[in-house]
Amino acid sequence: MKQINEMIDFFKNITQEKLIDIAIAIIIIGVFCLLSSSLAYFIIKIFKWKEKDKKKVKANAFYYPVKAAIIVLGIYLGLYILDLPKNVMEFVYHFIEIAVICIIAKGLTNIFAPNSLLMQKVGKSSRLGGNQNLANFTGKIAKAIIYIIAGILIISRWYDLNGLIAGLGLGSVVIALAAQDIAKSLLAGASILLDKPFVVGDWIQTKEYEGTVVDITFRSTKIKTTEDTIVAIPNAKLTEEAVVNYAKMEKRRYCFNIKLPLQTNSNTVETIINRTKFVLSHNKDILQENIIVECNSILEDGINIIVAMYTNITVYANYLTFRTQINEAILNILESEGIRLSNPTRDIYVLESNNKKE
Numbered sequence: 149m150k151q152i153n154e155m156i157d158f159f160k161n162i163t164q165e166k167l168i169d170i171a172i173a174i175i176i177i178g179v180f181c182l183l184s185s186s187l188a189y190f191i192i193k194i195f196k197w198k199e200k201d202k203k204k205v206k207a208n209a210f211y212y213p214v215k216a217a218i219i220v221l222g223i224y225l226g227l228y229i230l231d232l233p234k235n236v237m238e239f240v241y242h243f244i245e246i247a248v249i250c251i252i253a254k255g256l257t258n259i260f261a262p263n264s265l266l267m268q269k270v271g272k273s274s275r276l277g278g279n280q281n282l283a284n285f286t287g288k289i290a291k292a293i294i295y296i297i298a299g300i301l302i303i304s305r306w307y308d309l310n311g312l313i314a315g316l317g318l319g320s321v322v323i324a325l326a327a328q329d330i331a332k333s334l335l336a337g338a339s340i341l342l343d344k345p346f347v348v349g350d351w352i353q354t355k356e357y358e359g360t361v362v363d364i365t366f367r368s369t370k371i372k373t374t375e376d377t378i379v380a381i382p383n384a385k386l387t388e389e390a391v392v393n394y395a396k397m398e399k400r401r402y403c404f405n406i407k408l409p410l411q412t413n414s415n416t417v418e419t420i421i422n423r424t425k426f427v428l429s430h431n432k433d434i435l436q437e438n439i440i441v442e443c444n445s446i447l448e449d450g451i452n453i454i455v456a457m458y459t460n461i462t463v464y465a466n467y468l469t470f471r472t473q474i475n476e477a478i479l480n481i482l483e484s485e486g487i488r489l490s491n492p493t494r495d496i497y498v499l500e501s502n503n504k505k506e
Contacts, residue, residue: 173226180222209258260287336383350395
């Protein structure tokens with residue numbers, strides 16, 4: 149409030165000389181803003197003098213932070229020549245300090261971005277087994293630590309942390325209890341990234357959800373469901389329940405039953421079995437060593453033939469097309485043999501009374 153009053157007094161007592169200073173300050177800030185890109189490029193180029201590609205120089209983690217630092221420097225120089233009141237300048241100093249902390253933090257966190265050169269090299273490192281997801285997870289933890297440190301430094305610029313720490317001591321038990329879930333999810337996330345039961349891009353199914361993994365963070369795993377919605381599931385929950393990973397499938401099993409009417413003679417049954425085996429054995433998408441076509445039981449409502457096979461088609465949409473083709477081929481065999489599939493039926497006999505009245 150004191151700074152606002154001082155600024156009001158400053159503009160009330162403005163003179164022609166002050167107007168010239170304000171114009172100079174605006175010019176200085178404008179020049180620094182206009183030259184920030186070029187100066188940032190030049191500074192990064194000093195350390196990357198072998199790099200010829202301009203885009204790669206600008207892709208450096210510190211390019212935009214340096215550009216922001218140049219703009220902040222221009223703002224500081226512009227305000228400095230205005231000879232502002234002491235309290236106002238103290239506020240400006242605090243602002244500059246906070247801006248510098250944020251800029252440095254941003255530059256450091258850019259180093260740990262998933263698309264950064266460092267994280268790409270770490271992800272391809274043999275020590276991590278080429279696990280890019282683990283590298284990204286480590287980068288997120290590093291970024292969180294950097295932001296926490298930056299936050300503490302910013303708070304320390306305005307408040308005395310000794311009193312804050314003393315206050316935290318009173319609620320340490322509550323904080324510890326609240327941190328248990330975070331620590332549990334963090335360890336679960338590390339377990340998922342190390343064991344790799346699934347990775348980004350895999351189609352998985354849990355007890356409640358099914359979809360494609362789009363992101364794995366230190367706390368949760370995000371899944372894009374078939375309804376095109378994003379669901380965040382805590383990692384701790386995923387490590388406690390069964391997760392089916394369809395992306396790990398090398399083959400799919402297709403099994404069904406053909407129930408023939410009880411009146412079907414044995415020769416027709418054998419013909420249907422042989423023709424079905426012939427069709428399946430000439431299908432390039434079926435693994436030939438696992439074909440089963442057998443009459444496995446005779447039931448009250450029909451003769452059952454079990455048909456089972458494995459296919460190397462794992463993509464679900466293509467798998468549905470494969471099943472359709474197999475079903476149509478079986479129906480063609482049955483139609484050519486004049487067979488209609490058996491339906492569960494039950495005969496009911498009604499006894500009529502023949503008693504006559506005398």
